[in-house]
Amino acid sequence: MDAVGRLKEKGVKVIFVLGGPGSGKGTQCANIVRDFGFTHLSAGDLLRAEIKSGSANGTMIQNMIKEGKIVPSEVTIKLLEKAMLENGNDKFLIDGFPRNEENRAAFEEVTKIEPEFVLFFDCSEEEMERRLLSRNQGRDDDNIETIRKRFKVFLESSLPVIEYYNAKNKVRTVDAARPINEVFESVKIAFSSFDKKVTTNSPGNSSFWRLCWQKLRRRVPVTVAMTASCGKEAPKMDAFGRGYRCFRR
């Protein structure tokens, strides 16, 4: 049986975890693994492991990561597919993928998998830059020059992917600019509605969404619980340039 058949047979469920560089995707994925039984697959980690393994693609991947560029989809998808097939679990958090339209379309085409939902960590560039510069994990790309390139790629190539899934009502947005524990409280809300397939303020609830809009227009912060569970696009009151935040605190 081919890889697609085996993934289908396994009944693989996928959640894409997206957000700017340093928004806290990896940190929160560790919490989700602990509490919700998912396996965490970081596209960036898989690519870095490929460099270390000395594979034929290693040098190309290394150069692209140093430049903040996105590695061709076929390389990343092969690594993700292999990791999902080799793992006994059937629930995966795919962190940092899809990073652009090519990643997204190729993944669907090759694996025939649609994500259950997309967990989007919303954080300002200032905060992400602060975090990346103090991450201290010896990453080649955590220097100010590459960080700026990664932000540009995020805005130009990754946000359209989030918008694509948003149009399909598949995005659950979390305000990621708060302390780790507070962010996780919102993540838990996003996941509890996944398990139960019910949300208190469901995306289809137009009066709820109208209330969100009214609050945003008056600059009253919409609570994270609402944002996380409604699963709809947060209106862009403070978009581009300073990140993708829907309101100022």
Ligand SMILES: Nc1ncnc2c1ncn2[C@@H]1O[C@H](COP(=O)(O)OP(=O)(O)OP(=O)(O)O)[C@@H](O)[C@H]1O
């Ligand atoms: N809510 C938070 N508040 C403060 N620091 C945080 C928070 N979340 C994560 N961090 C720290 O910020 C840094 C980046 O976090 P993390 O590696 O989880 O981000 P990421 O989105 O996975 O980044 P990348 O896309 O570059 O891999 C880490 O040093 C982490 O400890």
Ligand SMILES: Nc1ccn([C@H]2C[C@H](O)[C@@H](COP(=O)(O)O)O2)c(=O)n1
């Ligand atoms: N789908 C992906 C994911 C990652 N990369 C490359 C480019 C990124 O800057 C780098 C680090 O990823 P991170 O660990 O920050 O998620 O890896 C890619 O090309 N394609």
